[in-house]
Amino acid sequence: MLSLNLTKEQLLDTPQRMLDRQDQDELALSRREHRQESDGRRHTQARDEARERYAIEIIPLAQHDDYAKLAAKHLDIGTRRAKLDREQTDTVTAIARGMASFNKNRIEHQAQSIIDGSVEAFQGFEEMKSRSARLESEVKAHSQALRMLRDQMDSIKSDRSIDVAEAVRPAHALAVADISEACAMLLKAIRDEALIREIVTNAGYDSRLPTFQGIKDIAELESRARDYAR
Secondary structure, X not given: OOOOOOOHHHHHHHHHHHHHHHHHHHHHHHXXXXXXXXXXXXXXXXXXXXXXXXXXXXXXXXXOHHHHHHHHHHHHHHXXXXXXXXXXXXXHHHHHHHHXXXXXXHHHHHHHHXXXXXXXXXXXXXXXXXXXXXXXXXXXXXXXXXXXXXXXXXHHHHHHHHHHHHHHHHHHHHHHHHHHHHHHHHHHHHHHHHHHHHHHHXXXXXXXXXXXXXXXXXXXXXXXXXXXXX
């Protein structure tokens, strides 16, 4: 609640400040989304460059005919299950909300039909309950079908993954060799950095040099070292 001690000018300025905060929030959100998009593009570009550099050519799993057919069935059945699930939810909701009044109106209508000599079959909530049970059964059957399809898809994916792993193993081995070489160079540089600081302290001086020992995150280590070397 606004204080009664606010001046007229402050009261008039309050909506503008609220708008300014909204603008700032929208600007911050826009910048965050832009950074995420930029990071995503850079990552995609780096992945494409790695694929080209190591001459990796693999067919996406979704483009294999057997997997694609199962995936299409999975999508179709999943869509139908979602529709059935919504129908069942609507039916159960209708039963819960209108059972008393619906039964009363239906009984009165059927009583009048008896009086008029045109007896109708007793229908109403029994039909809705039967419909709910049928929909529940169909949803369960569709869910089971989806699980069966997913098992088949996972089996194909597992088999294809073995083949793909063998296909890219030479390229992966080259990258791992680069990691090994880079780690060896990094360990040597870390030892040299520690020895230089030790030379200073062994000469009786305080070490006023930054330490890079104990940094476990490679990205942080690279960033701090780069900043210090500038």
